[in-house]
Amino acid sequence: MAYTITSQCISCKLCLSVCPTGAVKIVDDHYLIDSELCTNCVGSIHTVPQCKAVCPTANGCVKQPSDYWESWFSKYNSVLAKLTNKQDYWECWYNTYSQKFSEQLKKQQVVV
Ligand code: SF4
Ligand code: SF4
Known part of the structure; x- marks a missing residue:
């Protein structure tokens, strides 16, 4: 399952710049993650999902249930x-x- 951005997002842009696959998008001023592009950072140089790692909120970036x-x-x-x-x-x-x-x-x- 891909990561997703929740209503706790404060639009800080951090996840946008760190995502290795370009999965984070801005649509109508809202941040979202393209589930087709999100790899959970598996196969990249990162050992943890970068969007979750950099997000300053408690649950702005979460794994989809x-x-x-x-x-x-x-x-x-x-x-x-x-x-x-x-x-x-x-x-x-x-x-x-x-x-x-x-x-x-x-x-x-x-x-x-
Ligand atoms: S888990 Fe990794 S690939 Fe998926 S949106 Fe977050 S930073 Fe991008
Ligand atoms: S890092 Fe978190 S708060 Fe910042 S834009 Fe991404 S989801 Fe929103």
């Missing part, structure tokens, strides 16, 4: 990443709340 379970795990990982981000959100919210609450307490202690 080839079967049900690969697809299932791909979906699972993407949902997990979203949940993890939400945990960051609540942790951040809690830290801000704690800081404000402790500032309020200090002010009340000064008044008393």
Whole structure:
């Protein structure tokens, strides 16, 4: 299965310049990988897929799922990443709340 570019792409152009087969294309300002040209970098001088290696995003360049379970795990990982981000959100919210609450307490202690 070829690599593919996901919605996490930020159009940095890095994969375009490193692909040894010219499989990365820009169509209507969107980056995509021509599955007919992508060799997964097998047979090139590279030992890892270059688009994935240089991509600055977490999942901008990913291998296309080839079967049900690969697809299932791909979906699972993407949902997990979203949940993890939400945990960051609540942790951040809690830290801000704690800081404000402790500032309020200090002010009340000064008044008393
Ligand atoms: S895996 Fe290799 S050949 Fe395929 S698009 Fe990425 S850089 Fe190009
Ligand atoms: S390297 Fe990643 S972020 Fe940059 S253009 Fe390619 S897919 Fe998009």
